[in-house]
């Protein structure tokens with residue numbers, strides 16, 4: 506395996522607010538890597554910085570051996586990184602197929618092979634391809650957003666909170682498709698997800714981001730077995746004097 510993406514000491518600011526405080530992560534070819542973290546930890550900022558939507562103040566982003574830090578977003582897409590943003594933004598007045606074709610704007614040749622692949626994984630999109638995207642349910646819009654992300658034939662697909670606002674059943678369905686895209690098509694993914702249960706089940710490795718810093722990393726089975734992860738992210742509630750334990754453990758977290 507080789508590192509497709511290598512982020513080193515990344516610092517990103519919103520004005521005076523330092524959202525990323527020296528973040529380093531790697532994504533190897535064929536992996537699903539997840540970033541866990543509470544609200545405001547900096548997960549979206551990390552993805553936006555990698556995608557070129559925000560400029561880092563410091564640090565390197567190496568993708569397929571090339572430094573891409575600070576490149577314009579369309580250049581980043583052309584290099585092979587596709588971001589499926591939080592909130593599944595689709596163009597409601599365009600048809601499903603038009604939405605999908607927009608995802609292929611960076612492709613030179615014919616994108617029909619990619620369209621077939623998307624329809625193979627999301628048959629409901631094929632069935633409804635002539636309808637306006639605004640009529641799709643929330644789960645179907647998320648499928649469309651992922652499908653559009655695949656249309657540029659990315660070497661790295663970044664997914665920001667795919668389960669947001671979806672029922673547990675739909676979340677299971679979408680994560681099942683994410684896992685199959687990885688296992689069968691070899692799509693490498695960076696996954697930000699608040700639902701730590703499903704993220705740790707689906708991904709191979711993970712990082713825990715807290716207040717702009719990586720505080721923990723490892724294979725997902727190890728992370729899932731850790732007391733800290735169980736308590737903070739998997740909602741284990743069998744602790745007595747929880748508040749105090751939490752505070753003590755925090756002191757030894759790093």
Ligand SMILES: Nc1ncnc2c1ncn2[C@@H]1O[C@H](COP(=O)(O)OP(=O)(O)OP(=O)(O)O)[C@@H](O)[C@H]1O
Pocket residue numbers: 519522524542543544545546547548549550551699
């Ligand atoms: N537009 C903005 N202007 C100022 N500060 C911002 C802005 N967006 C995010 N921040 C701050 O940057 C930090 C990281 O935010 P970010 O959205 O990356 O976190 P997150 O981990 O993705 O959280 P969430 O799960 O809520 O999306 C937070 O402290 C947040 O308040």
